Amino acid sequence: MSEDEANGDETAAEDEAGEAEPVDLEAIGDRLDALAADLExxxxxxxxxxxxxxxxxxxxxxxxxxxxLESVAIPEPPESDExxxxxxxxxxxxxxxxxxxxxxxxxxxxxxxxxxxxGPYGADVVDEITSSKxxxxxxxxxxxxxxxxxxxxxxxxxxxxDLLDSSVSLVNDGENVPEQLEATLDxxxxxxxxxxxxxxxxxxxxxxxxxxADDLESDIDAATEWTDLEIRERxxxxxxxxxxxxxxxFPPEWHALKVHEKRGNVDMILLALESFDSDFMxxxxxxxxxxxxxxxxxxxxLQKANRRDQAAMRVLGSIGVADDEVVETLxxxxxxNPNLQGPAFRALGEIGSEEAVQPIANQLIADExxxxxxxxxxxxxxxxxRAIEPLATVLEDDESxxxxxxxxxxxxxxxxxxxxxxxxxxDDDRAYLVQAEAERVDLEPAV
Numbered sequence: 001m002s003e004d005e006a007n008g009d010e011t012a013a014e015d016e017a018g019e020a021e022p023v024d025l026e027a028i029g030d031r032l033d034a035l036a037a038d039l040e041x042x043x044x045x046x047x048x049x050x051x052x053x054x055x056x057x058x059x060x061x062x063x064x065x066x067x068x069l070e071s072v073a074i075p076e077p078p079e080s081d082e083x084x085x086x087x088x089x090x091x092x093x094x095x096x097x098x099x100x101x102x103x104x105x106x107x108x109x110x111x112x113x114x115x116x117x118x119g120p121y122g123a124d125v126v127d128e129i130t131s132s133k134x135x136x137x138x139x140x141x142x143x144x145x146x147x148x149x150x151x152x153x154x155x156x157x158x159x160x161x162d163l164l165d166s167s168v169s170l171v172n173d174g175e176n177v178p179e180q181l182e183a184t185l186d187x188x189x190x191x192x193x194x195x196x197x198x199x200x201x202x203x204x205x206x207x208x209x210x211x212x213a214d215d216l217e218s219d220i221d222a223a224t225e226w227t228d229l230e231i232r233e234r235x236x237x238x239x240x241x242x243x244x245x246x247x248x249x250f251p252p253e254w255h256a257l258k259v260h261e262k263r264g265n266v267d268m269i270l271l272a273l274e275s276f277d278s279d280f281m282x283x284x285x286x287x288x289x290x291x292x293x294x295x296x297x298x299x300x301x302l303q304k305a306n307r308r309d310q311a312a313m314r315v316l317g318s319i320g321v322a323d324d325e326v327v328e329t330l331x332x333x334x335x336x337n338p339n340l341q342g343p344a345f346r347a348l349g350e351i352g353s354e355e356a357v358q359p360i361a362n363q364l365i366a367d368e369x370x371x372x373x374x375x376x377x378x379x380x381x382x383x384x385x386r387a388i389e390p391l392a393t394v395l396e397d398d399e400s401x402x403x404x405x406x407x408x409x410x411x412x413x414x415x416x417x418x419x420x421x422x423x424x425x426x427d428d429d430r431a432y433l434v435q436a437e438a439e440r441v442d443l444e445p446a447v
Contacts, residue, residue: 023075025092032099043110051200055118062111120206122197126189128213133185135220137178145224146177152219153181159212163205166191231275240268253281261288266296286311293318305329310343317347327353334359338371345374349381357384364394373406380410392422405433
């Protein structure tokens with residue numbers, strides 16, 4: 001290869017590796033001007049559109065326009081090491097990008113206007129009716145409220161039948177009024193769907209149906225819900241006060257609560273607990289449930305216990321059912337703060353949860369004497385023989401005599417001969433409480 005040929009190759013390589021050809025910014029500007037003018041024509045077309053077919057044409061044009069706009073490639077402004085001067089003119093590339101962004105924003109607005117101009121459709125009527133149906137079935141109504149609902153739906157059916165020339169009527173089959181009205185509105189939906197309404201040809205009918213559906217929604221909103229009643233009126237209608245022949249205690253809610261507890265009316269006590277926004281009544285309701293220990297209260301007590309409610313934990317212990325969810329909830333508080341550990345230990349002990357033995361035994365070395373004492377007594381209530389050895393260690397080594405007395409009580413409660421023999425060794429203990437527990441042990445076989 002000659003020297004001239006070699007130099008020529010080097011020059012070509014330099015041209016290929018050199019800077020790209022400059023972009024024609026003026027041509028890009030002209031292209032943006034043309035797109036802006038074209039978008040104004042699309043706006044005029046939208047304003048003139050009278051039918052869904054017209055709108056379909058405009059939509060297709062806007063989709064093609066967006067493709068054209070996205071094909072415009074605007075280069076990045078050149079980087080500069082110098083700080084920008086506020087008075088300095090922006091780079092031409094930045095100006096072009098601003099114009100592009102403005103056109104894109106106008107296009108998005110036009111697309112939204114297109115959607116707003118469409119319809120309404122029969123499907124919109126169906127959606128409105130379905131929404132009203134859900135409001136009826138998802139709400140608890142008073143007796144007068146159900147009468148108001150029947151009147152509202154009946155009026156809606158009059159409008160529906162006039163507009164569709166249909167014959168939908170109130171359904172009388174069903175266990176309750178909301179269920180009957182649900183079936184009625186399902187029939188109304190079917191009538192609208194069967195009419196196959198066209199957005200252009202049946203525009204007036206659709207508008208009338210939407211107006212009727214709006215009226216129905218307003219009437220449902222105005223109907224009397226259960227929550228519209230005052231608390232005492234709700235309870236009166238539920239029969240809470242029916243047990244009162246005369247009032248001995250004030251307030252009468254408390255007197256009624258006492259009667260319901262005496263009669264074992266758990267449902268009424270739970271109703272009062274749910275209804276009254278009163279610390280006084282809540283306290284007495286929880287105390288009544290703790291005394292009664294009804295299994296019907298497990299679910300509401302679990303909900304409260306999961307919110308760190310100590311009274312609910314005590315009720316769960318009183319109920320004494322080793323339900324998996326109950327035990328799991330209470331175990332969450334075994335390694336918690338002392339305010340929660342106390343009622344949780346007690347409840348797990350009363351339930352007799354074998355699953356809780358090891359977690360509670362771990363608390364026999366807690367820093368707080370109260371926690372160690374509660375743990376010992378809970379183990380005694382559970383009665384599992386696995387607790388004998390750790391309780392014996394507490395009885396021998398714990399620095400608090402009160403904790404040692406709790407361990408002695410727990411061993412006595414477990415009651416096996418091994419456990420009782422451990423306690424009898426402390427009949428001359430320095431602590432009276434421990435000595436008293438030892439003296440109560442009877443190792444003689446029953447006659």
